[in-house]
Every structure is written in structure tokens, then in C-alpha cells.
Amino acid sequence: MSPRRTVGNTLAVARRVLIQLRRDRRTMAMLLVLPCAILVLLWWMFHGDSLEFQSLAPALLALIPFIVMFLVTSVTTLRERTSGTLERLLAMPMGKVDFLAGYALAFGLVAAVQSALAVGVCVLFLDLDLAGPTWMLLVVAVLDAVLGTALGLFVSAFARTEFQAVQFMPLIVIPQILLCGLFIARDDLPDVLHVVSDLLPLSYAVDAMTAVTVDADPAILGDVALILAFAAAALVGGALTLRRRTD
DSSP: OOHHHHHHHHHHHHHHHHHHHHHOHHHHHHHHHHHHHHHHHHHHHTTTOHHHHHHHHHHHHHHHHHHHHHHHHHHHHHHHHHTTHHHHHHHSSOOHHHHHHHHHHHHHHHHHHHHHHHHHIIIIISOOOOSSOHHHHHHHHHHHHHHHHHHHHHHHTTOSSHHHHHHHHHHHTHHHHHHTTSSSOGGGSOHHHHHHHHTOHHHHHHHHHHHHHHOSSOOOHHHHHHHHHHHHHHHHHHHHHOOSSOO
16 A cells, blocks of 8 residues: 555544544543543642642643543444444555554544643643643643553454443553552552553653653653653554454
């Protein structure tokens, strides 16, 4: 397949997904409004102690986009298979990579808007103090949302119902929440758990977010590269395991 056709297929899938999302107001509200609402609720809870909000907000800016995009992407992709839409698309001159790339592009654009809103609310209205540049915080938030999208695309291949897709959250998401440094600094974890945390992509997103908030010149290139590597591996895995329909 020619590169021009591949790009055309990817853009066509992305356009279709964006049109569907625009028509689904509840999903759009979940994608764009929910992260901001959770951050506002957290700020409200710790209004008397801004230090608590400062310590938790960076981790949540990494966690929330990841969780929301993982859930929405896994369920939406599964719905494409169960409805037969994926089979019809793949019957056309379109490969699995085109399909997944289109989804990743569409949800990546949504992730950029979602992350911009969340970061903007924290910085402009919730008084989140940043030692580093705001754009770095935004870049990491977007990449983290893309990571959630890629993992959602990957795990959707192993589910037969939307309920099963949701059941992957405890397996994929909760261990990362527990070991990413939100509750206990990763350096203070037992040795075995520290090794496990090093194998989980969300750990590097939280590390990068925290670095931007406390360091005027944060060195996050390594963390960003690892997040991108995990996302790319999840997309490749999704392409290898994607089935045309759910039996």
C-alpha cells in the first residue's frame, strides 16, 4: 500500500471518529469536563492547605487523562468490532495499522484539548505553582493521554463485551496508580515493587509532571522517550492482535 493511501486512510478514520465524538455529548463531557471537575474538587478539598494540592495535582494531571482515554478508547474500539464497523472498514483497502493510527490521531487531538483545559484550569484558576515551563506540563499531559489511548486500543482486542473492556481497568490501571508515586514516593517503595514501578509507563509520566513543577530546568527527555516507546509498543501490539469482529 502506498504511503499516500496510508495517510489518506488514517485521516479518513480520524475524521470519522471525531465526527462520532462530536455527536456523542456525554462522551465529550466525560473527555473534556470530567478531568477539570475532578481537579477542581481536589483543590476544593485541600483549599485550606495549598501544599497538599501542589503535591497531588501533578500526579493527577498524569493520571486523569490516562484513565479517561483508556476507558473511552477501549470501549469505543470494542463497539466498532461488535457492530461490524471494523469488518466493513477492513474489507476496504485499509490495513489494521491505518485503522489504529486513525484512532490514535483522533483521540490524540481530543487528548490535546483535554490536557490543555486541565492544565489551564490548574495554572490559571487553581494557583498551581510551576517551577518549569507550562508547555512542558502540557506536552507530558498530552503524551500521557495518548498512552492511555494506545493501551485502550491494545486491550480492546482481548474483550468480547464492553463490560469485559471495563474489567481490564483493575488489571492495567490500578497497579500503575498504586506504584506511580502518588501515595508513596517510588524511591521509598520496597525493592521488588520499585522494580515493578520501573516497568510501568505511568511512573514516568508522574515523574515528568513532578519534575516540571519543582525544577526550573526539568530534565524530562528520558521520561518522554519512555512514554512514547510504551505508546508505540501498545499500538504495534494492538495491530497484531486486532480482530475484525468479536465472536
